[in-house]
Every structure is written in C-alpha cells, then in structure tokens.
Amino acid sequence: MPIRWRLTLYIALVIGAILFALGLALYFLSRGVLLSGVEDTARSRATAAARTIESGESLSDAYVGQLTLDGVVLFVRDGGGSVLRKVNPPANGATENVIWREAKNSGRPASGMATLSGDDPFYVYAVPVDPQAGPARVVEAAAPYEFAQHALEVFETVLVAGIGAAFLLSIGGAYFLAGAALRPVEVVANAAREMGEGDLSKRLPVANPGDEVGRLAITINGLLSRLEAAFARREEALERQRRFAADASHELRTPLTTISGHARMLDEWALEEDPKRAKRSVGAIRAAAGRMRGLIESLLILTRGDESSDLEVGRHDLAAVAEEAAQAARTASDGKVSVEYVRPQRAVEATFDRDRIFQVASILLDNAVKYTPEGGSVLIRVEKEDVGAALEVSDTGVGIPEDELPLIFERFHRTDYSRTDGGVGLGLSIARQIAESHGGEIRARSTPGEGSTFTLVLPLRPPPDGYAPRSRADHHRTPR
Ligand code: ADP
Numbered sequence: 001m002p003i004r005w006r007l008t009l010y011i012a013l014v015i016g017a018i019l020f021a022l023g024l025a026l027y028f029l030s031r032g033v034l035l036s037g038v039e040d041t042a043r044s045r046a047t048a049a050a051r052t053i054e055s056g057e058s059l060s061d062a063y064v065g066q067l068t069l070d071g072v073v074l075f076v077r078d079g080g081g082s083v084l085r086k087v088n089p090p091a092n093g094a095t096e097n098v099i100w101r102e103a104k105n106s107g108r109p110a111s112g113m114a115t116l117s118g119d120d121p122f123y124v125y126a127v128p129v130d131p132q133a134g135p136a137r138v139v140e141a142a143a144p145y146e147f148a149q150h151a152l153e154v155f156e157t158v159l160v161a162g163i164g165a166a167f168l169l170s171i172g173g174a175y176f177l178a179g180a181a182l183r184p185v186e187v188v189a190n191a192a193r194e195m196g197e198g199d200l201s202k203r204l205p206v207a208n209p210g211d212e213v214g215r216l217a218i219t220i221n222g223l224l225s226r227l228e229a230a231f232a233r234r235e236e237a238l239e240r241q242r243r244f245a246a247d248a249s250h251e252l253r254t255p256l257t258t259i260s261g262h263a264r265m266l267d268e269w270a271l272e273e274d275p276k277r278a279k280r281s282v283g284a285i286r287a288a289a290g291r292m293r294g295l296i297e298s299l300l301i302l303t304r305g306d307e308s309s310d311l312e313v314g315r316h317d318l319a320a321v322a323e324e325a326a327q328a329a330r331t332a333s334d335g336k337v338s339v340e341y342v343r344p345q346r347a348v349e350a351t352f353d354r355d356r357i358f359q360v361a362s363i364l365l366d367n368a369v370k371y372t373p374e375g376g377s378v379l380i381r382v383e384k385e386d387v388g389a390a391l392e393v394s395d396t397g398v399g400i401p402e403d404e405l406p407l408i409f410e411r412f413h414r415t416d417y418s419r420t421d422g423g424v425g426l427g428l429s430i431a432r433q434i435a436e437s438h439g440g441e442i443r444a445r446s447t448p449g450e451g452s453t454f455t456l457v458l459p460l461r462p463p464p465d466g467y468a469p470r471s472r473a474d475h476h477r478t479p480r
C-alpha cells in the first residue's frame with residue numbers, strides 16, 4: 001500500500017477513535033444532565049407542594065399551575081392512597097403506583113420510575129405530608145422523561161452526523177496533507193528516474209535543504225558527486241593507459257622497423273654478396289633488439305610498480321649504494337667523463353629496498369654520463385638531511401631547459417637534445433616511481449649549458465606497511 005494511503009489510514013484511525021470517544025463522553029454527559037434535570041424538577045415540585053400543604057395553606061390553582069409546568073403531574077393522596085387531588089394527569093393515565101406507599105410507610109421521600117400512560121416513562125417523587133395538617137398524607141410529582149428523551153434523540157442525531165462529517169473531512173484532509181508532504185519525494189523520484197547512465201553531472205532539486213526530503217536529496221547529490229569523481233578518475237586512468245600503450249607501441253615500432261629492414265636486406269642479397277655489410281646489419285639488428293629488450297624491461301618495471309609496491313625494505317647505508325653505482329657508471333663511461341664519488345663523513349643509514357635504490361642511482365648516473373659531453377665530470381654524493389637521506393648526482397652536462405624541467409619525469413618525455421641519443425624517456429619515470437614508493441621524492445635543477453643536479457630524498461623513517469605509491473596524473477607525450 002502506498003505511503004500516502006497508509007498515512008491517511010493511520011490518521012483516520014486515530015482521529016476516528018478520538019471523535020468516537022469524545023462523542024460517547026458528550027452523549028453520556030448530556031444524558032446525565034437531562035435526566036437529572038427531570039428528577040430535580042419532580043423532586044422540587046413535590047417538596048414545594050408538600051411544604052405548602054403542611055403549612056396549612058391550600059394549593060391555589062395558580063400555584064398548582066406553576067407546579068405542573070413542563071408536563072409535571074401532581075397527585076395528593078390520603079392515608080389509604082386515594083387520590084384527593086390530581087393535576088395535569090395524562091389522558092387515560094393510571095393513578096396507581098407503589099411509590100406513594102413507600103413514602104407513607106417509611107415517612108421519608110421515595111422515588112422511582114412509573115408508566116402513567118402508554119409507554120411514556122415518568123420519574124415519580126413522593127413526599128410524605130405531616131398528618132396534623134388534614135387528610136392529605138402523600139404528595140407525588142411525576143415528571144415525564146419524554147422531553148429529555150426527545151432532546152437526547154435530537155442531540156444523538158446531531159452528534160452522529162457531526163462526528164461522521166468530521167471523520168470524513170479528516171480523511172480527506174489527511175489524504176491531502178499526506179499528498180502535499182510526499183510531493184517533494186515524488187519530484188526527487190521523478191528527477192532521479194530521468195537521469196540516464198551518462199547523466200552523473202545532473203543533480204536532484206533541493207527545494208528545502210532543512211527538511212527530510214531536502215537532506216535526502218543533498219545526500220544523494222553528494223553520492224552522485226563522489227560517483228562522478230570516481231568515474232572521471234577511472235576515465236582518466238583508462239586514458240592514461242591508452243596513451244601509455246600508444247607511446248610504448250610507437251617506441252617499439254622504431255627498432256622493429258630497423259630489425260625487419262636489415263633482415264630483409266640480409267635475406268635478399270647482403271648475406272651472400274656483401275659479407276661486410278651483412279656483419280654491420282647483424283650489429284644493427286642486435287642493437288635494435290637490445291633497445292627493445294631495455295624498453296620492454298622498463299615498461300614491465302613501470303607497470304609492476306603501478307600495480308603494487310612489493311618493496312623488500314631493510315636498513316642500509318645509502319653511501320655504500322652510491323659508491324657501488326658510481327663504480328659501475330665509471331666502468332660504463334669508459335673514460336668519456338669522470339665519475340667521482342664523494343664519501344660522506346659517516347654512514348647515512350636509511351630504510352629502503354637496496355636493489356631499487358641502486359637502480360635509481362644507476363638511472364641518474366647513466367643520464368648524467370649520457371648527457372655530459374666528453375671531458376665533463378659527474379659527481380655523486382650522499383648526505384643526511386633533516387627530513388631524510390639525500391643522494392645527489394650532479395653533472396657538467398648539457399642541462400635541461402627550464403620549461404622542460406617539470407616534464408622530464410613523465411613517461412616517454414625526452415628533451416630535444418636527447419632525442420637523437422638512444423634514450424626512450426622512461427628512466428626518470430621509473431626513478432620517481434621507486435622514490436615515491438619509498439615515501440620519498442626526486443628533485444631536479446639545472447642550468448642549460450652548465451649542468452644538472454638530481455636529488456633523491458628518502459625518509460629516515462621506514463614507509464608505513466602497505467605503502468602504495470602516490471597516484472598522480474601522468475601526462476604523456478603523444479606519439480609523433
Ligand atoms: P632517457 O632514456 O631519455 O634518458 P629519462 O627518463 O631518464 O629518459 O630522461 C628523460 C629526459 O630528461 C632525457 O631524455 C633528457 O632529455 C633529460 N635528462 C635526464 N637526465 C638529464 C641530465 N643529467 N642532463 C640533461 N638532461 C637530462
């Protein structure tokens with residue numbers, strides 16, 4: 001059953017019960033008042049007549065006329081019950097009843113019901129009269145219930161009709177009020193129904209923010225906002241993935257083209273006709289394959305880092321890591337640039353995954369060597385800062401233009417200078433991802449033409465359990 005009908009029913013039931021109880025009380029109250037009015041009349045008239053007779057006065061016609069107003073019947077009896085005088089008796093009315101005898105025998109007033117004519121009941125009040133005064137011994141006044149009953153019947157009809165009308169009105173009113181109270185709910189429901197799947201930007205109307213429906217609409221609107229934001233984030237993540245896949249495919253296509261071009265050349269003629277050329281082709285194929293392997297490994301590292309941070313953290317000396325990485329870079333640079341490691345005064349202990357941080361140091365050193373012209377120098381040093389342990393790699397290389405600095409950590413981003421070089425633009429993304437998975441960060445500063453400095457800062461305290469890399473909006477270079 002709809003709420004509107006249920007509300008109407010409850011209200012009607014309550015109001016009906018109240019009206020019924022009120023009607024009953026009114027009826028019995030009025031009945032009591034009317035009946036006692038009849039009884040009072042009989043009592044006062046009989047008593048007045050008796051006192052008059054006792055005082056030796058005769059009951060004048062005018063006085064009797066007053067005593068028998070409102071249809072009151074008056075009997076004056078002697079000791080044997082014979083009626084000495086009767087005033088205003090009903091037509092064909094009986095004169096006999098037992099009440100006078102009771103009063104005479106007891107010497108005290110007696111009262112009761114009697115039917116003096118037809119079915120009409122009377123209230124009879126009998127008062128004994130002092131025997132000294134004459135033959136009269138008992139005075140009876142009989143007041144008819146007829147008028148009271150009639151008034152009661154009229155009152156009954158008015159009451160039933162009034163209560164019925166009030167009840168019907170209250171049902172109508174309750175139905176109307178329930179409808180008015182529920183109309184805002186209907187409006188909200190209609191608005192919600194009209195919202196399609198892609199309509200998360202729409203909001204429900206809030207007519208009155210203070211009432212229950214208003215608060216419900218505000219709550220639903222809040223939920224819609226959160227859903228909208230969640231959908232937008234999901235859409236953004238999907239877009240990032242799409243761009244990442246597109247960039248990755250683009251990067252993989254270049255070495256693949258080299259490989260297939262050289263392979264075709266070998267297949268068609270070089271293998272037999274030009275062994276020297278064939279050897280160069282094989283070298284180019286191997287280089288391209290190596291580049292592909294490096295790229296795929298980088299992609300794997302990045303995607304794995306995106307999914308979770310399964311770090312194997314422990315307490316390590318960052319200086320030892322820097323020294324080892326410097327050693328490897330020195331060997332790789334093959335004397336092109338000098339790679340110098342500055343030993344700190346004391347060990348710089350921090351909590352980190354040694355392999356991953358070694359990887360970061362290697363990426364920074366590789367870049368420094370790669371982007372520093374021959375004869376330049378690269379410096380790596382470690383120090384304890386207030387906020388954490390810092391590993392700094394600086395070079396005297398080509399530097400990075402200021403407007404490019406914020407972009408170099410993004411996947412596949414390369415500056416114009418490095419585009420001709422072999423880099424694919426994933427190293428710094430990986431480095432930053434590793435730093436962030438440790439709760440740390442990487443900062444870069446550079447002066448074009450003079451050199452660059454990259455600083456990895458790791459927190460001294462271990463990252464909390466289950467620390468996941470901070471999610472960030474990656475902007476990718478679209479394939480060109
Ligand atoms: P890449 O594989 O191209 O080196 P990275 O993500 O490591 O990719 O670096 C992104 C870009 O940032 C590089 O292509 C280069 O343009 C610039 N870069 C990184 N390190 C340095 C540096 N030490 N000196 C100058 N430019 C740098």
